[in-house]
Amino acid sequence: MPFHFAILGLGNIARKFAEDIALIPEATLVAVGSRSLERAQAFAADFGAEHAAGSYEATFDGPRVDAVYIASPHITHKELTLLCLERGIPVICEKPMGLNLAEVEAMVTIAREQKVYLMEALWTRFLPSTLKLKEMIDAGIIGDIQSIRSDFGFRANDLHLALQHPPLGAGAERRAGAIAPASAPKRNRILDPNLGGGALLDIGIYPQFLSQFLLGEPEEIHATARLSPRGVDLDTQVTCRHAGGKLSHNYSTVLGRTKTEALIIGSEASLHWHPRWHEPSSFSLLRGKNDPPENFYFDYEGANGYRYEAEAVMADVQAGRTENEHWSLDDSLALHRTLTAVREQIGVRYPRESLRDS
Numbered sequence: 001m002p003f004h005f006a007i008l009g010l011g012n013i014a015r016k017f018a019e020d021i022a023l024i025p026e027a028t029l030v031a032v033g034s035r036s037l038e039r040a041q042a043f044a045a046d047f048g049a050e051h052a053a054g055s056y057e058a059t060f061d062g063p064r065v066d067a068v069y070i071a072s073p074h075i076t077h078k079e080l081t082l083l084c085l086e087r088g089i090p091v092i093c094e095k096p097m098g099l100n101l102a103e104v105e106a107m108v109t110i111a112r113e114q115k116v117y118l119m120e121a122l123w124t125r126f127l128p129s130t131l132k133l134k135e136m137i138d139a140g141i142i143g144d145i146q147s148i149r150s151d152f153g154f155r156a157n158d159l160h161l162a163l164q165h166p167p168l169g170a171g172a173e174r175r176a177g178a179i180a181p182a183s184a185p186k187r188n189r190i191l192d193p194n195l196g197g198g199a200l201l202d203i204g205i206y207p208q209f210l211s212q213f214l215l216g217e218p219e220e221i222h223a224t225a226r227l228s229p230r231g232v233d234l235d236t237q238v239t240c241r242h243a244g245g246k247l248s249h250n251y252s253t254v255l256g257r258t259k260t261e262a263l264i265i266g267s268e269a270s271l272h273w274h275p276r277w278h279e280p281s282s283f284s285l286l287r288g289k290n291d292p293p294e295n296f297y298f299d300y301e302g303a304n305g306y307r308y309e310a311e312a313v314m315a316d317v318q319a320g321r322t323e324n325e326h327w328s329l330d331d332s333l334a335l336h337r338t339l340t341a342v343r344e345q346i347g348v349r350y351p352r353e354s355l356r357d358s
């Protein structure tokens with residue numbers, strides 16, 4: 001039986017995800033939901049979806065939906081996830097799963113109470129390069145991991161506007177989580193506090209994921225950041241001390257391009273994950289000082305890299321599982337405990353947001 005996907009929020013990432021599920025023979029995009037019927041109809045036409053809805057709620061008025069991919073801005077993830085969970089519909093929700101730990105806890109609690117599938121779309125966890133890396137670590141090729149250094153950075157569009165004084169529109173901040181009408185002016189999501197902007201939640205989540213995936217949840221967190229006049233983080237350094245005193249150095253920025261690479265330093269060898277390490281890429285194993293690097297290449301034949309997380313969801317839902325064993329809800333909780341702790345240290349708080357209780 002074909003697996004029926006629906007998508008809520010039809011922006012940039014929704015399009016890439018739709019392109020990738022089109023590569024999975026057993027998957028079909030059956031429904032798309034937007035704040036604008038016109039946008040939903042155009043998207044549905046592009047990807048052959050049977051049902052186009054002009055509201056998120058109406059997305060479920062059409063054919064059977066086996067799982068929903070939530071592709072809207074962070075501030076709406078909790079509300080839209082609950083909309084699906086209440087209907088008993090499995091969810092794969094874009095990262096960050098919630099705006100803060102309190103939101104993620106509420107989402108996880110409801111998913112577990114209702115016994116409905118939920119997974120954060122931490123796609124990097126499912127890539128063949130990540131699976132190979134894990135296999136090599138488990139085989140002892142790298143030895144004992146001592147520390148990790150990774151980064152993710154690019155220069156955001158409209159950065160000059162975000163750096164302007166006095167703060168733009170400070171009197172017009174919306175309640176965090178409110179879904180704006182489709183007619184609202186288009187803003188740069190990454191620089192907008194109303195949309196949960198900032199480097200940490202958008203891209204810093206990847207270095208933090210890598211360090212926790214390989215070294216576990218940190219025991220100590222030291223974070224420092226540069227904030228925009230409107231209070232989103234532009235440049236964030238997080239240094240973590242993990243079990244056994246191992247360190248991770250996790251850097252994200254929207255002020256300029258970085259190499260976006262990762263170095264995993266082990267007692268037997270080190271692994272250099274080439275730019276951009278979080279997506280389909282290549283890596284080199286660095287053994288002795290005089291040994292040439294051993295290179296590993298991963299070719300995805302035109303895919304964006306999202307099909308692997310989609311296939312994981314399909315396999316889980318078809319098997320009746322309510323969580324993924326490789327990126328579980330406990331993994332998301334641990335990641336968001338750190339991200340929220342970092343935000344407390346660097347002083348990023350979104351309009352009318354409460355970090356600890358939603």
Ligand SMILES: NC(=O)c1ccc[n+]([C@@H]2O[C@H](COP(=O)([O-])OP(=O)(O)OC[C@H]3O[C@@H](n4cnc5c(N)ncnc54)[C@H](OP(=O)(O)O)[C@@H]3O)[C@@H](O)[C@H]2O)c1
Pocket residue numbers: 008009010011012013014033034035036039040071072073074076094095096121123178179180182189195201202
């Ligand atoms: N996994 C990845 O590689 C990756 C890459 C980029 C982004 N993301 C994540 O995906 C999410 C969306 O990012 P994106 O870059 O696709 O954003 P985007 O291009 O701005 O699209 C987001 C869509 O969400 C809907 N939406 C609902 N409420 C909205 C609001 N208040 N303001 C603006 N749009 C709203 C809109 O679709 P409708 O008008 O159709 O409802 C909009 O087109 C973010 O949480 C981000 O972290 C993940």
